[in-house]
Amino acid sequence: MNKEISQNKSPNEADQLQKRKDHFARNLARSAKTVLAELEENPDLPLGMHYFINIMREVFVKDRVHQLLLPSLHQSTNNRKIIGTYCIMVPEELIYAAGAIPVRLCGGSYEASCIGDELVPRDTCPVVKASIGFTSFNLISLYQMCDAVIVPTTCDSKRKMGEELSKFTEVWMLEVPHIKDSEGSRRQWLQQLYVLKKNLEKFTGRRFTGRKIRRKALDTSIKMIGSAQYQARRLYEIRKSSAPVILGREAMIAINAYSYATAFEWTKAMTGLNDELEARCHKGQFICSEHTPRILLASCSPIFPNWKIPSLIEEMGAVIVADESCMGNRYLYDPVGLTEKSMTDMMVSIAARYLMPCVCPSFAPNEDRLFRLLQMAEEFSIDGIIYYVLKGCVIYDFELIRVEKIMKDKNIPVLRIETDYSSEDIEQLRTRIEAFVEMLGTKKRNSLATKTLRF
């Protein structure tokens, strides 16, 4: 990949390329370090969070993802394949069942997005830019490690990204239908998963003994991811508590870390974190008062190390109690529902889980998302929604009008923020978010005051 590029160039150019690479890698490590340091500064940081912060440090600062995913190099695990995935429609159950390890590659680095800038059209979203930047430029070994990459055809940018990525690595496209309701599209999706299953079997099997994905292995991996989902749901429940016990930016890091960890290890750590947080709830050890404005961070996903918006919101004195991004609450929310142990039922259930409840705006009609947002606003007693749009993410922006309309009926203010991964606009955003949070705070205090007067 990179070697090929550098081989074609004169020694001088290669040297320059290397310099540039080092420069970017240094910057990436620095910005990741800053975010992590900020998180660790918090005196109320739950002890259980250190595992997740550590994952991020290993991947982005120390660049030791290999040790993280394949800890025992000398055992049989060292020839396990690593499969990169994008979006949340790739069934990790199948990857685990085939004996490979999935890592989610959606990029969040400003530095990588700068590299990607040169390779894609200007209006592409920074997620795609960063992902392409990472893949083309070997900033961290995570992207080089993947033996194959699965790209679902979700939005336009991701779809074309798959094509671009194939210059650098082996790409399997996974066709996601855009209309969920029709029987035809669901059947087609199921067929796609059967094809993926076959590909995985071929890919991970030894040369002559095409190792099949067995029923038992699939069942085990469904259970393994199921328990991760159970823990993610526990965190989700805990964050509903009237006074928060964990900051949104911390909880989101914890979920985000699932991308780079094996499900089993992650679940163990998450169980610990949840136990700790539940204890906090019992003891009444809240990190901020009940009067803190509660924010729902909607739409685009903050992906580490781009922690700009979550940090800003919480610095301004609000707390993110929920988010609906595909790197956050939605990532591990919907479970696979099995009723029997036949291969058919497992495949049908997996197909259903990855398609039907997904509220990615690349689906149309996507009314389900509005229901989901309404339900979340109610469950988490949301005071305001920050509608976070990454530049170039047209589909999320499209849905803003509908979201604003339904939230107006519920009397929940929505603030739209459009930004990318650069830190240029941070002061401007700070002012806007500050004003929004202050408005919410006043509103909340007033309503609480009238409530107390009434009783």
Next chain:
Amino acid sequence: MTVTNLRWMALIISFFVLILGGLIGIDLGGFLPTYACPYVGQTRGGVCFLFRLQFILGVGSWEAFKALGEHLLYFSILVVLIGRAWCGWICPFGFVQDVLDLIRRKFHIGYIRFPERLRANLRCIKWIFFFIALLIPLWVAYPLFAPSVAGDLRQPFCSLCPGKYILPLVIGDPDSVAVDFKSATTITMTILGLTFSTLTIIGALLKRRFWCPYCPMGLLLSWYKKISFIKLKKDCQKCTMCEVCYNVCPVEIQQVFKERENEDVTFTDCTLCLRCVEYCPEDGALRATFLGKTIYKSTSKGFFSRQHIIPAVPEEKHQKAALEHTNE
């Protein structure tokens, strides 16, 4: 105890009561809204309403119609009480199909799902059966033409119904599985009936509750769904449309997860087996109500315990008890 286990218990008990109850002198009458097949002989514990309906219509006298009115009244009361839970929780033929389904599961063979189009086309079958059961007996009573054919068509639906052949066979009475050579009519009817029976046995081994969508009794019962006491309800806002309820549904009802407006999701084919409520992963998204009072509702914890991800949680026992009470 899960609802599934409870339902199995109810099915087993009612199978013994309805099919073998006669041995200990149980006779529940001729208006039962379920396949209490009289062809099992003296051991029967009651009689299927469809049998009695055809019989009475076939007599055709004024007295007979009066008796029919009385039977219809009792039948209606029973159906209003628990709706199509008769199908999911009591029907002996449903039990036989569930046992066949269990065998399929034990061998880890996947189920078959018909395409929507085919299912829509097959929907007319139960209506055909229903009109056979309703109109042919009238012809038998007033044989204006071809009286010899009409004479051999007593209980026309029964001779087509797979229950007539399979249920006696289940309790060890193979005599019923035979072609009746009395006349050309009986030969045709019994051959058709045996074909349906074979199809149902094979079908039930491959598809969950194979016969239920074609059952005319189910059609009769579904007319009461608006006024029946038991209802399946959904909180549309809580639903994530994850499709789990569709995948677990033995009669494959899609509308439950697709519904976005109405609270009532008791659809025509629904046998109220409550598997969808059991397997729904959202707290309170689906629930079963009896006279408007919630007797069972979905929980996230319940879902994960059924997936064997967390140890089973002790569930509200009184809810289950309430449900069992209404069933027995």
